[in-house]
Amino acid sequence: MQGPLIDTLARQGVTRRTFLKYCATLASMMALPPSAGRAMAEAMAAARRPSVIWLPFQECTGCTESITRSHSPTLEGMIFDMISLDYQVTIMAAAGHQAEEALRNAMLENDGKYLLVVDGSIPMGDPGYGTHGGHSFVDHLQQAAKGAAAIIAVGTCASYGGIPKANPNPTGAVSVSDIIKDKPIVNIPGCPPIPVVMTGVLAHYLTFGSLPELDAKGRPKAFFGETIHDRCYRRPFYDQGKFAKTFDDEGARRGWCLFELGCKGPVTYNACATVKWNGGTSWPVESGHGCLGCSEPDFWDAGGFYKALSVPADPLKLAAAAAVVGAGAGVAVSFANRAKKGAAKKAHQPITLADLEK
């Protein structure tokens, strides 16, 4: 299935204009100038499909579901088809030794050029927690990373450890970037991540031969540059101080801000509010539930999904005891003070005229 992408698309009944339109939209989403859409289309049309190796570790397959299981065959899905996915254990036909053979071949043939996609976190507590063909996940990752041009960590688990890393982290789960230090890594967090972010990163790589600009957490700035809160259509209600207090009150029905119900939108950087989900149908806040912050590191342990950001993450445990200790200290000092003052009074010797002299 080698050959320019446009030919493959044409065979699938995708016209050039459809493709151009898609590229224009993609460029817009990635905050690239309008002219980039055309450049993108031309580059991608002529691009050869890169070899992609997909390694799943401690994951739930939700990321794969998100990207491959769309309602209708979308362009995202098609572009995804257009890469040479040489190893994806979940969806590939081959199994066992055959699959491992495919992996070895792909790594050998495309050494230094393939893209490595990882979903799931890597258990470091005991190598036995996760193995493939007798090798631990961490060995797999290190092997595959050696010859990779770049690594794309898909999902919060691969990006930041995710739910496996949640307290008390029984498997000692870590992220890809905790292990691999010498390769360019793009994190596409989210539980699951937004499909278009994935294709956007691929499109960028295919067009410009490089990875998009990343933020401090290794995420493409184009999609993770702003918080959910800042792009949220309910933001005006926050500014006006109108909040839903419960999930079924008047405020909730009128679509007011969900901040008080624990929405993590203010501290979550993602594109849900603009790109939306399910082909642009809706997204969590629009459906009436606060953002969980799933694309942020350690979102699982950030004090509870239904607790507003400005309230204590944990119930105050020390406060009552501290108050008692404080009162105790105060009383102790006051007894000491009274004794001291009493002693001073007792020791009082009437002041005489002689005392006034130096």
Next chain:
Amino acid sequence: MNDLQFLTWVRGTGLDIAVGIFLLGVLWRLIEIYTLGRKKDLAAPRHAAGASGLHTVFRRSLPPPGMLKRSPVSYIGGYIFHIGLAVIVFLGAPHILLITNLTGLSWPGLPTQFIDLVTVVTMAAMVVMLVDRINKPVKRFLSTFEDWFTWAVTFLPVLTGWLAVQHLLLPYTTMLALHILSAEILLVVLPFTKLFHAFTLFGSRWYNGSANARKGVPV
């Protein structure tokens, strides 16, 4: 520790420690101060309208005759930043939510834009107060490390809160965490610095007012 962990810590353990030290300090200091006792006044009291401890508690919130003109910066700046702080702390929606969570009391807040404006004005007033402290010979003469320190400790929560909301300097998550941390520092140092006047000023005004009320002088 990443920014969200930092935020979770300041919202959790950090807040617990800060509120704990605050309560501990407040109770300890209040008891320490007010159990020292005082002698009963044996002189026959005189009564006068408007003279009592309670009257003075309220009356001292207004500038005495002629004083506004003598020290306009202290009064106007002081009013603006005290009222500003109160508005921000007690009428900002996220702050009300915290108070509600801790005490169960709840009341409506003000629009974000208004709180924003109040914040800027408050910060401006605080900067003016600082400049006044540097410029004015009396204030400079009286100032110790504690005065500069408590100014900074009071200013930082306002500044970081504003920066967080405006998305300036640092990502929101980090700035929010710094904001909460700075407010916690304020809570921790409050009982042990001159900031404790927030509590003792009522006692002081009352003592002054009631002692002078016995003489029939409304002060």
Next chain:
Amino acid sequence: MSASLDKVTQTLKEVIDAPIASYFDSCVHCGLCAEACLFYTETGDPKYTPIHKVEPLRRVYEQEYTLLGRLMKMVGLSKPITDEELGEWQELVYDSCTLCGRCSMVCPVGNDIVYMVRKFREGMAVSGHVPDGIRGATKRTVEIGGPMGLKWPAVANVLRKAEEATGVTIPVDKEGADYLVLLSSMEIVNYPEYIEALAKIFHKAGISFTLASDAFEATNAGIQIGASDLAKVIVTRIVDAAERLKVKYVLSPECGHAYMAIRWEGPNLIGRPFGFKVVHVLELLDQLRQEGVLKMKGMFKDPLILHDPCQIVRRGGVLQAPEALIRQVAENYIPIADQQKWNWCCGGGGGASAIHTEEAEALRAKAFGVKKRQIEEAGVGTMVTFCANCRITIEEALDHYEMNTKLLGLTELLAEHLED
């Protein structure tokens, strides 16, 4: 620690109480008290900021009565007070503080700073860092009977002259009289007209009164210097005499701090409430005015202003009487901006007028600037007051500035215009 310093902390430990603790913990160093202090407003020197005058007291409070202060002292972060320091503070506590109490009126957190200064003086007194003038006055009062060393025969002489001038008998040691009249040495020596005026008024009103040969002196230098034990000795003489003569009232003279000492400090010094009432002469006069006994003939014509002595008005609570009385007798009374409880001190209260060092006198003259402006702004040639100590101080200042302002005592002014 020297024996005397030990005694200082011991004394301060005794006097520090909850109000002082609350005041120190409330201070935010806003400096507004300076704006209310004439020693600061007239000199511009920040060291005269009232709250700064009790700085050593703050340290003792923190080191003795707060847990943190004790710890800081233990690890050496907080230095104990020293004798030199107290020596430095003598000027701030005595020369440049008249206990006028204006600062206590303006402090936004409500600190009664003058209360703190009074308590601090207790410690200063035993440290020996006290002005010679006040020490001498205290000594004379305790040993001889009055701050000026006046003895009864001299007083009796003045009384005899007053009897001659007025034709009214002035009873002495008369049991059962309504009023025991107290005088201040200053009045006896410098303003005997006061005694004459009083005799006339009592006679007119038909009120019985007496003087006590063993308790004629109202002033109490012990209060000013800050030695409660000595103040108690002085005030006990009056209480004993009043109880012996079974009077209903003790009449405080015009003198400000005398009123403070007998009316407000007295019962606290002796540790029990009085069985008699203490009345300031103006209170009595105002009562007579209201009863219609105090009828005037001919009014005083020249425009004049009133100087309200701090210890009688602001710190003493005689708020309404002075103005009511002056309006009774003066045709051209001009109320000033800062009057009654907001009046500015003459600069010589709290014992300051007894300090005769060159620096203290120069400072006093400078501090008088505020009164000088009041007189000049009102554009009057006459000022009336009702405190012998204020009169002395103001007269000295008028001389110093070569002003030809006429200074009158309120009681005398009333007596002069009394209907026969």
Next chain:
Amino acid sequence: MSLDAIPIHVITPPAGEPGLTGNAPPLLRELAEQVKRLLETGESSAIDLSALPLTPTDLDWLHEKLGAGEIAVTLQASGESTLNETACPGIWWVTHRNEQGAVTSQFIEVAFVPELVKAHPQDVAIGLENLELMISDL
């Protein structure tokens, strides 16, 4: 089940409510520059409207100012796209929609003919092949 059955209704501000941010007028100047460039050098350009902080009211204002021209092109390519000439020839208002009809991106294009309308030479070549095939079949 239609969405209306769910008792959650988002209150959207009524149309015409003041929502002008003042960000739209400078775009007209920018467009004028671009049209000048088009005339002088033939270079076409575009403004990505979704990348700019414009409210719906701002967009309406722009739309109204630019007006409607003579040509309206509709493109059916996984969702409808419209490429409409404005009252200022050379300025085209381009809206891309997805299959659900939601706007996915919006541009103002400055060109004699929008790029997307022009047939690509390769596609024309394929068309020619088809045409020749047709002729040979006659």
